[in-house]
Amino acid sequence: MSTLRTTRPIGPLVIDIDGVVKLYQMGTETIHALRGISLKIHRNEYLAIMGPSGSGKSTLMNMLGCLDTPTAGRYEFNGKNVAAMVDDELADIRNREIGFVFQTFNLLPRSDALRNVELPLIYAGIPSDQRRERAQQVLEEVGLGNRMHHKPNELSGGQRQRVAIARALVNKPSIILADEPTGNLDSQTGIEIMALFEELYKLGNTIIVVTHEEDIARHARRVVRLRDGLIESDGSVS
Amino acid sequence: MLFKEIIRMALSSLGAHKLRSFLTMAGITIGVFSVIGVMTAVSALRESIETGLSFLGASTVQFSKSSAIQRGGGDSAKYGKRKNITLSQAQRYVKLMEGVTDDISLKAFSQGSEAVYGGRKTTPDINYGGSNEHFLSSNQYAIDIGRNFTQADIELASPVVIIGQDIVSKLFPAESPLGKVIKVKAHAYTVIGTFVGRGTSFGQSEDAIAMVPITRFLNDNGAEGRSISIATGAPSQDTYMEIVDKGITAMRIARGLNANQENDFEVFSNDSLLDAFAKVADAVSSGAFVISAIALLAAGVGIMNIMLVSVTERTKEIGIRKSIGARKVNILSQFLIESVAISLAGGLAGILLGVLAGDGLAMLLKAQIIFPWGWSIAGLVVCTAIGVGFGFYPALKAAQLDPIEALRYE
Numbered sequence: 001m002s003t004l005r006t007t008r009p010i011g012p013l014v015i016d017i018d019g020v021v022k023l024y025q026m027g028t029e030t031i032h033a034l035r036g037i038s039l040k041i042h043r044n045e046y047l048a049i050m051g052p053s054g055s056g057k058s059t060l061m062n063m064l065g066c067l068d069t070p071t072a073g074r075y076e077f078n079g080k081n082v083a084a085m086v087d088d089e090l091a092d093i094r095n096r097e098i099g100f101v102f103q104t105f106n107l108l109p110r111s112d113a114l115r116n117v118e119l120p121l122i123y124a125g126i127p128s129d130q131r132r133e134r135a136q137q138v139l140e141e142v143g144l145g146n147r148m149h150h151k152p153n154e155l156s157g158g159q160r161q162r163v164a165i166a167r168a169l170v171n172k173p174s175i176i177l178a179d180e181p182t183g184n185l186d187s188q189t190g191i192e193i194m195a196l197f198e199e200l201y202k203l204g205n206t207i208i209v210v211t212h213e214e215d216i217a218r219h220a221r222r223v224v225r226l227r228d229g230l231i232e233s234d235g236s237v238s
Numbered sequence: 239m240l241f242k243e244i245i246r247m248a249l250s251s252l253g254a255h256k257l258r259s260f261l262t263m264a265g266i267t268i269g270v271f272s273v274i275g276v277m278t279a280v281s282a283l284r285e286s287i288e289t290g291l292s293f294l295g296a297s298t299v300q301f302s303k304s305s306a307i308q309r310g311g312g313d314s315a316k317y318g319k320r321k322n323i324t325l326s327q328a329q330r331y332v333k334l335m336e337g338v339t340d341d342i343s344l345k346a347f348s349q350g351s352e353a354v355y356g357g358r359k360t361t362p363d364i365n366y367g368g369s370n371e372h373f374l375s376s377n378q379y380a381i382d383i384g385r386n387f388t389q390a391d392i393e394l395a396s397p398v399v400i401i402g403q404d405i406v407s408k409l410f411p412a413e414s415p416l417g418k419v420i421k422v423k424a425h426a427y428t429v430i431g432t433f434v435g436r437g438t439s440f441g442q443s444e445d446a447i448a449m450v451p452i453t454r455f456l457n458d459n460g461a462e463g464r465s466i467s468i469a470t471g472a473p474s475q476d477t478y479m480e481i482v483d484k485g486i487t488a489m490r491i492a493r494g495l496n497a498n499q500e501n502d503f504e505v506f507s508n509d510s511l512l513d514a515f516a517k518v519a520d521a522v523s524s525g526a527f528v529i530s531a532i533a534l535l536a537a538g539v540g541i542m543n544i545m546l547v548s549v550t551e552r553t554k555e556i557g558i559r560k561s562i563g564a565r566k567v568n569i570l571s572q573f574l575i576e577s578v579a580i581s582l583a584g585g586l587a588g589i590l591l592g593v594l595a596g597d598g599l600a601m602l603l604k605a606q607i608i609f610p611w612g613w614s615i616a617g618l619v620v621c622t623a624i625g626v627g628f629g630f631y632p633a634l635k636a637a638q639l640d641p642i643e644a645l646r647y648e
Contacts, residue, residue, distance in 0.1 A: 067561065067641050088565045095563020106558045106645065110254055122243045123563045167562065 011043030013079075014174050014206055015064060020073035022059050022229075033059040035229035036073070041208065043174070046201045048217035049210045051226035058179075060226065061210045065100060065177045066093045078174060095123050099168025103180035105160040107152040113139060113163045114148040120171045138166040142196060158189035165196060175206045182216055194219045244568060248575035251552075262544045263584035265537030266624065269530050270588025270617050271595070276526035277613040278596025280519045282605045297478045298376045301331075301489050301503050302467035320502050322465035325456055327492045331468055334488035339481060341471035343372035344452050346464050348423070353401070353448055355409040355420040364405060364446040366422050368455020376469035384416050384431025387451055391430075395453035399427035402445035403435035422448050425458040438604060482507075534620065537584070538628040545577050545632035556636050557644025570637040577629025578622055585621030589614045 022034040034056045041047060051057040062068040063075065066082055069090070075082045077093060085093070099120075100106075107116045117135040126134070139148050142162040152160055161181060168176050178197070182190030198219060201207050209220060217223050218237060225232040252259045304317035328344045335342060351366035352359055371387040374380060384400070391398055399420065406415055415429040427450055436444040456464065468489075472481040486505060493502055506514075549556070556569055593614070597607040 062642050065561070067645075088567075091560065091563050091565045094561060100561050102645075106554070106561070108555060108558060110250065119559070120562045122240065123559075123565070123568060125240050128243075171563075 011045075011206075013040060014043050014077070015039065015041040016074070016076040017063075018074040020063065020070040020075060022056075022063065022068070023071045032229050034063070034070070037226075037229075037231055039224065039231070039234070041175070041206070043206050044201070044204050045206055045208075046197075046219070046221045047208045048220035048223045049208065049226065050212060050214075050217050050223055051232075052212065054228075055226040056229040057210055057212075057226050059229075061177065061179055061208075064175075064208060065098055066090045091123075095120055096171055097174040099165075099171065099173040099176045101161070101164050101168050101176060101178035101181045103183040105152070105157075105164045105184070107160060107163055107167075109152050112149045112151050113144060113155065113166075116152070116163055117166045117170050120167060124171060135166070135170055138170045139163070141169070142166045156189075157185050158192060161185060161189075161193050162196070165193075165200075169200070169205075175208055176200065178207065178209045180211055180213075181209065182211075182213075190216075240568070241571070244572050245575055248572050248579060251548075252576055252579060255548075258544060259580055259583075262537075262540055262580050263587065265540045266534065266581050266584025266621060267588040267591065269533030269537050270585045270621065271592045272533060273526050273530035274589050274592025274610065274613055274617055275595040275599075276522060276592075278593050278608065278610050279599040280523055280596075281610050281613070282597060282600035282608045283603065284515070284519060285606050285608055297472040297475050297481075298469050299472070299478070299482045299485055299505060299507050300376075300467055300469045301485065301505055303465040304504060317504075321493075322463065323468070323493075323503065325452070325461060325466060328466045328468055330492040331485075331488050334491055335470065335485065338484050338488075339470060339473060341372050341375055341473070343369050343376045343469045343471075345369045345373065345377075345467045345469065346452060346455055348455075348459055351423050351448070353405050353409060353420050353422045355418060358409050360405055360408045360446065364402075364422075364448055366448050366450075368450050368452035370452055372469075372471070373449060376471045379436070380434040382432045382434045383414070384429070386431060391451045392453055395451055395457055397425070397427050397454055398430045398450065400431040400433060400449045401429055402433045402443075402447035404443050404446040405448060406432050420448075422450075423459070427454075534624060538581075538624045541577050541580055541625065542628040542632060544580075545573060545629050546635070548576070549573065549632050549636040552636075553639065553644050553647040556639050557641050557647065560639070560641035561645060566637040569639075570633045573633035573636045574626060574629050577633070578625030581621045581625030581629075582618065585617050589617050 017037055017039040020034055020037045021032070024031040024033055037056075037060065049057055049060060059068070063070060066077065066085075067090070069075070069085065070083050073083070077097060080093075082090070082093065094100075108119070111119075114132070114135050117139055118131050121131040121134060136145075136148060139145060142165050144159060144162050144166065147155060147159060147163075150159075152163070155163065161184075165176075165181075168178075176197075181197070182193055185193060194216065197207055197209070207220075209216060211217055220237060222234070222236050224234045301323070303320050303323055325344070332340075332342050332344075345367060346369075347365060347367035349365060350362055351364050352362040353364055353366075354360075369377075369387075370392050371389060374386060381400070382403070387398070387400070390396070399422070401409075401415060401420070405420075409415065409420060410418070415432060418429050419426050420429060421427075427448075433445070433447065438444065450458075452466070470481060470485050472478040482505065486501065489503055490501065495502065559569060593609060596610075600607055
């Protein structure tokens with residue numbers, strides 16, 4: 001199967017994690033969510049992060065997505081030290097460098113598709129005419145050119161996820177971070193969404209999918225498996 | 239630019255909970271309404287008093303038995319025990335003031351009279367009174383046609399009358415009133431002049447007036463039970479205080495008071511009337527102020543409460559916004575703008591209703607309508623402060639939410 005896939009030269013380093021540890025305090029007990037993880041991700045990789053619940057996969061995803069900072073260890077994003085950043089700096093990284101795609105879509109219910117896609121550009125301070133143009137363009141790219149003024153509850157699950165993907169893409173981020181992107185979709189729609197990711201990958205995007213489904217992970221070129229807060233295996237998909 | 243967008247977001251989320259926003263607003267509206275309503279009415283009355291209060295000249299001091307503005311029952315009991323100011327006391331006063339000023343008008347009035355000429359008559363609400371030749375200057379009237387009283391008219395108690403424009407228009411619609419004999423309360427007087435029209439003050443026409451010599455007035459209506467008011471004009475503002483002092487001394491002598499007795503008469507000028515009104519107005523205003531402050535405080539707590547509810551309800555939304563790059567200040571300002579918008583909208587509604595109610599009351603009292611710019615601007619400033627003050631804690635709470643926790647919230 002892999003022979004059918006395009007193989008690409010490895011791009012520059014985007015994410016460089018070295019010996020990352022994350023501890024949580026739960027009452028009197030200390031939870032070791034990540035026990036020392038090292039990971040390098042380059043531009044235009046298509047990576048799946050897998051692991052059973054409790055393996056630290058969500059924690060790693062939050063860390064990669066700059067929603068959280070490590071307790072110990074080094075995390076560099078495009079050469080910038082994320083571990084030392086304050087909340088607002090992290091917000092800026094999330095805004096410019098990371099596009100999130102969530103299992104539950106996480107769209108604003110009262111805003112139409114266009115407005116939802118525009119939101120990251122608003123926080124980036126892009127003027128409204130440019131914003132509108134860019135959001136329309138991305139919505140067309142994900143095949144929703146004729147649904148721009150529909151609110152989330154007027155869209156199907158697949159369409160909602162496409163809006164969310166458009167929102168993730170709109171700021172031209174360094175990575176797209178998808179957390180169980182097909183978890184709330186029927187299998188046919190799931191296949192369509194994974195086809196869209198494949199297309200985006202071929203257009204040069206860097207995609208990280210967090211999933212517990214082997215079927216989904218199979219779309220990626222590289223799979224990182226976690227267990228008990230440590231990397232169990234890391235290798236290209238055969 | 240970003241700010242404009244944040245305002246748009248804030249307003250759209252208020253629009254999503256119309257009833258809730260409206261009810262929260264209503265608290266502020268009530269608080270602002272009470273203070274603006276009262277302030278509008280009081281300011282309108284004050285304005286009218288300041289422009290319309292002209293039955294005394296600027297540098298005139300008046301002595302009478304009782305005050306023009308009475309407050310509470312204690313006052314009327316105090317005035318009731320006093321003896322009337324009689325004509326002989328008033329004449330004694332005039333004598334004592336000789337060499338100081340001769341611009342002294344003596345006045346006595348009988349309200350609710352009717353003037354008749356031929357088949358015509360006025361409404362029975364004219365101000366019928368007696369005075370002397372100084373009535374014009376100390377009371378801000380002027381002769382339109384004809385002549386003023388002469389000293390001879392006063393000494394001889396001539397049956398002559400000077401009438402206001404209301405009476406002229408009622409009794410003499412098509413002819414000159416001069417030389418005609420009219421009857422007021424069945425007493426016949428020859429018209430010798432008319433007053434220039436003055437319009438209304440406090441809903442009362444100042445032109446429904448018929449003045450006869452004070453001696454004649456007392457002869458015709460009896461001196462018993464009538465107290466005379468004495469208005470003394472100072473030649474200039476500079477000598478005013480001196481005239482007041484000398485007048486009080488002369489009045490005490492005329493009233494036969496000992497050195498250790500208090501004045502048994504009221505001294506008032508335009509200033510003292512304004513002061514008396516201002517005291518009442520201040521009492522009402524401070525009452526309204528306290529009520530408003532309490533109402534606004536309660537409304538502020540209401541805003542804080544509803545904003546806290548809103549932050550909890552929208553935890554997920556806050557998480558989404560943070561995950562796609564909203565900074566703390568973006569979230570903080572979004573929620574602050576919501577609370578300020580509620581507060582300001584409530585304030586604007588309160589100002590509008592308050593001005594309508596206050597001016598409505600002013601119109602009922604026939605005072606001028608005004609727009610209380612100062613109070614309105616102060617109201618908006620206070621509302622903004624309430625919105626910021628009570629909205630800050632909920633907004634800060636929203637801004638400080640952990641994005642991971644917030645995203646997980648269902």
